[in-house]
Amino acid sequence: MFPQLSGRRATVGAVALLLSTAGVVVPMTSATAAAAVTASCTKTSDWGTGFEGRCTVTNGTAATVNGWKVEFDLPAGTSITSSWDATRSSSGGHYTFTNAGWNGTLAAGASASFGFGGTGGGWISNCLVNGAACDGSGGGPGGDEQAPTAPTGLRSTGRTSTTVSLAWTASTDNVGVTGYDVYRGSTKEATVTGTEATVTGLSPSTSYTFTVRARDAAGNTSPASGAVTVTTESGGTGGPGGKKVIGYFAQWGVYQRNYHVKNIDTSGSAAKLTHINYAFGNVQNGQCTIGDSYADYDRFYSAAESVDGVADSWDAGALRGSFNQLRKLKKKYPHLKVLWSFGGWTWSSGFGQAAQNPAAFAESCYKLVEDPRWADVFDGIDIDWEYPNACGATCDNSGPAAFRNLMAALRQRFGSGNLVTAAITADASSGGKIDAADYGGAAQYVDWYLPMTYDFFGAWAATGPTAPHSPLTSYPGIPTQGFDSASAIAKLKAKGVPASKLLLGIGFYGRGWTGVTQSTPGGSATGPAPGTYEQGIEDYKVLKTRCPATGTVAGTAYAHCGNQWWSYDTPATIGGKMSYANDQGLAGAFFWELSGDTAGGEQITAIRNGLG
Known part of the structure; x- marks a missing residue:
């Protein structure tokens, strides 16, 4: 992200308003593209020798998309010199934009946009999104027939008498992984978009074997991960459930x-x-x-x-x-x-x-x-x-x-x-x-x-x-x-x-000052308050009676006793x-x-x- 460009970021609504005056080479999503991931790109400004543009990626499928990639070509004499809200790479006149870390997950019907600036009078052609035509033509994501790789590193991260928590390393795909199916034996127990799941409703002191498969937007399913076998705890001291x-x-x-x-x-x-x-x-x-x-x-x-x-x-x-x-x-x-x-x-x-x-x-x-x-x-x-x-x-x-x-x-x-x-x-x-x-x-x-x-x-x-x-x-x-x-x-x-x-x-402790007259935060002090083992720090079990809380700020507590000021939960x-x-x-x-x-x-x- 380039801060000097932040003021140039048109909203999706503003982009739509510009369609009547700016050249739109990549068609907007059509009715035939309702079940595809599409991308709409437009010039938001054009001064002859340079331009600014924006592409909006829309998930028209019924499943969450985890990651997107937009590619297109520019003619000789036209190039992109800056971009924001996506990671850019190029080879000659071919440009590739992949999602930033914070805007890669698109729920069904959701959109994400990125912008760019360039020089020259040309505009883009051969636009692809996740390997398919940007306008969604051809039905689905480009006739994708390649399945994701199998998830790896399947492991148990926790268990109780009735639950097993699992995690794994993400799969890769030529277009993009949209989700994972978690199996107990041959039974599908959960479908998730991330790389963690908790299977519930299990029996105490019972051995279960789990695998995971990845899916993409075209419905291709990966081979199963390696299996992991987990035995649930007994019903007695099974410990806390949940978080x-x-x-x-x-x-x-x-x-x-x-x-x-x-x-x-x-x-x-x-x-x-x-x-x-x-x-x-x-x-x-x-x-x-x-x-x-x-x-x-x-x-x-x-x-x-x-x-x-x-x-x-x-x-x-x-x-x-x-x-x-x-x-x-x-x-x-x-x-x-x-x-x-x-x-x-x-x-x-x-x-x-x-x-x-x-x-x-x-x-x-x-x-x-x-x-x-x-x-x-x-x-x-x-x-x-x-x-x-x-x-x-x-x-x-x-x-x-x-x-x-x-x-x-x-x-x-x-x-x-x-x-x-x-x-x-x-x-x-x-x-x-x-x-x-x-x-x-x-x-x-x-x-x-x-x-x-x-x-x-x-x-x-x-x-x-x-x-x-x-x-x-x-x-x-x-x-x-x-x-x-x-x-x-x-x-x-x-x-x-x-x-x-x-x-x-x-x-499970507090930090404090001495020489403080102001009871609320923001007061001046003369140094750290005395502590049992170290100045300026004390256990909660001591502070709760030695210097009880007198107020709260920003979701935590503070205490003013004598000339000491402490904060703790x-x-x-x-x-x-x-x-x-x-x-x-x-x-x-x-x-x-x-x-x-x-x-x-x-x-x-x-x-x-x-x-x-």
Whole structure:
């Protein structure tokens, strides 16, 4: 998109008004084209030596079209020099325009337009849309007889006693894939337009085999994907249904915080979680490495500390530490899946070297996650590269494609039998961190993204202005535009990330300032407020009684007590955020991190209840 051209973008209605004065070489959709994808192109301005034009693609079929491509020829002496709302390529006088990430999906009857500017006095000929004549002549999309490729990477991303969630890698097609049919054995269970589906109405403790086939607009059907067999959970501790609830377990919590895997059980959180992200593994010398061997797999747990009441063994080779406790937790709650998270704010500095050889990095991660000592503990890998091609704790200059390449290598190595996810920036400011990396291109390789929609503001700006660290929406006086959850979700969607691959992030903590006299946001301060482990930050379980909320702004809470000002989410504001997540069609919610909640798990309860 070229900003200087934005004022030139005529609406579809304006284009129609120009038809009487501008040459229309590509006919408008006719009655015979009612069951086809068509394209109508017109000159919106013509000054003899140059022109501006616009093409409108219309889906006249009864099925959703995922992706469109318009091609045409220009005569010698005429060329296109700029375009917007589509990706342009050319070979000689032949020009090809493909949809942008945000306008490629057209429901039945929907349209999308793109514009262009050029030099010369000629106009287009031989127009094709998705390989068929632009006017829809010939019936259907150009007599297309080529079937899509078979979907690949079919895998289970979750299960309960009555449901199985599936995901796969998109098929390709010479014209365009319009949908996918999900089969249980020979029975068609679902038809979807994206690359995820949840099959419901299943029986507990039962094995089911699934395949997926792709379809195009002409009705061509791909071969079946490879099959995946999934056994549903038993009816007892099958865990929550519906949306994902993902909580981070911080390995260092076993020290000062005295928070252990057993606490996930005794707080009631285990029954409400669908996934646990174990944080963190390190990234060093281009490889995944252990973060804290003592906490991870060596600390001895007594019977009283252990999930199942059985003490760890000192036998040679016996697994101890949090890994063994997670193994026991999964045995007690079979619905739970655990991912090993690598990176985080400090250890993200290692990803730049890893991006220089993504295949070698992926191999090192696979060997570590699938180490025979704990392979049964982990169901996949979570990458927390917090600032690819941007600055954070350090600055990274690995390029906009590095993140996509890294995730592609991980998906290839971990295959369809493991989850591959990523926690990513939520900086939606213009030219900010979301714009720095190809999150849209990488989305095809991940099962889901966890945009870190918290820590937007804090006492690293020691004198203020005070602002909520996790605003759901923007608000008058917000210090930085684009630093809010809704803006982050909207921007990621616009870059082509499906809502079904996005979760909303919640912080189980607050951020605060001291020396504050103004009770509402926007006040000045003298520095960070005192915290138990770090200045300027405190757990929710402490703040709820030490500095109770006094107001709300932008869908989150704030508190002014004495000369301190804090912002944090309460169960009530979490409820509002979960309503937003449901309205947006998000996959669920995640939070940082488990030890910040109360002993009875009131924050995670609010998430679970809010998602339904």
